[in-house]
Amino acid sequence: MGLFFSLLAALFWGTGDFCGGLAARKRDQYLVLAVSAFSGALVLALAALIGREPFPHGWGLLWSILAGLGGAAGIASLYRGLSIGNSAVVAPTSAVIGAALPVGVTLLLHGAPQTIQLIGFGVALVGIVLVSTSIAHGDSSDRRGFALGVIAGIGFALYFIFIAQAGEGLVFTPLVLARTCMLLAALALVGVRRLPLPRLQTMPVALLAGVFDATGNVFFLLAKTSSRLDFAVILSSIYPAITVLWTALFLKEKLNWLQKLGLVVCLVAILLITAQ
Numbered sequence: 001m002g003l004f005f006s007l008l009a010a011l012f013w014g015t016g017d018f019c020g021g022l023a024a025r026k027r028d029q030y031l032v033l034a035v036s037a038f039s040g041a042l043v044l045a046l047a048a049l050i051g052r053e054p055f056p057h058g059w060g061l062l063w064s065i066l067a068g069l070g071g072a073a074g075i076a077s078l079y080r081g082l083s084i085g086n087s088a089v090v091a092p093t094s095a096v097i098g099a100a101l102p103v104g105v106t107l108l109l110h111g112a113p114q115t116i117q118l119i120g121f122g123v124a125l126v127g128i129v130l131v132s133t134s135i136a137h138g139d140s141s142d143r144r145g146f147a148l149g150v151i152a153g154i155g156f157a158l159y160f161i162f163i164a165q166a167g168e169g170l171v172f173t174p175l176v177l178a179r180t181c182m183l184l185a186a187l188a189l190v191g192v193r194r195l196p197l198p199r200l201q202t203m204p205v206a207l208l209a210g211v212f213d214a215t216g217n218v219f220f221l222l223a224k225t226s227s228r229l230d231f232a233v234i235l236s237s238i239y240p241a242i243t244v245l246w247t248a249l250f251l252k253e254k255l256n257w258l259q260k261l262g263l264v265v266c267l268v269a270i271l272l273i274t275a276q
Contacts, residue, residue, distance in 0.1 A: 006235035010236045047218065097154060124265075
């Protein structure tokens with residue numbers, strides 16, 4: 001089940017990032033973040049009500065808030081990077097950094113998994129790096145996108161680490177708290193930049209981005225409760241392949257042969273990580 005939930009998280013996150021980057025091409029990234037955080041919070045709150053989950057308290061509350069702040073920084077940077085740079089640079093860069101730090105923390109706390117799975121982790125990182133090969137000969141927008149991808153990756157890493165500690169046995173309510181914190185942070189940034197408050201009906205793609213991203217977060221927490229944190233993080237971090245795929249299909253971004261090879265390598269990594 002950890003495999004199934006992790007791959008679903010990757011699918012929904014990759015699709016949500018594509019939608020968010022598309023929306024940020026026309027609107028400020030903080031407006032897009034605010035709208036996507038709003039729709040995501042509604043979806044998660046509805047799920048929490050249906051599941052009748054209690055809210056975390058004490059340290060769980062603090063971890064949820066910190067996760068929301070890390071996620072806000074990560075998503076805002078990612079949306080901005082996707083709006084100005086090549087998605088095959090920005091998304092994989094954020095994924096590599098976002099996966100590496102939580103994996104390192106898990107190895108320190110819980111020790112190493114099986115050897116074949118360690119190999120799979122390495123292969124997955126290689127695949128993600130291959131997908132981002134255009135940075136080597138990209139223009140200034142690629143370099144700016146790379147820098148934003150690094151910032152996004154750090155934010156995502158903090159999100160992964162904090163939300164995993166937010167509440168044992170809880171799925172939806174820690175995400176509601178994190179997403180609400182993300183929304184408040186986005187609104188504060190909109191106020192600082194003196195931007196007009198967004199009208200939801202004029203930003204349907206941003207609303208859709210929030211729904212996809214929130215659903216991906218649910219599947220990530222389900223994956224984390226069904227397996228180790230490093231397992232869930234690495235597998236779900238294949239999401240840039242989805243973002244790049246949608247960008248190639250709908251926005252006609254060209255992929256070089258190394259990037260295509262990277263997509264295949266990611267699939268091989270899945271087989272290795274799930275081997276028993």
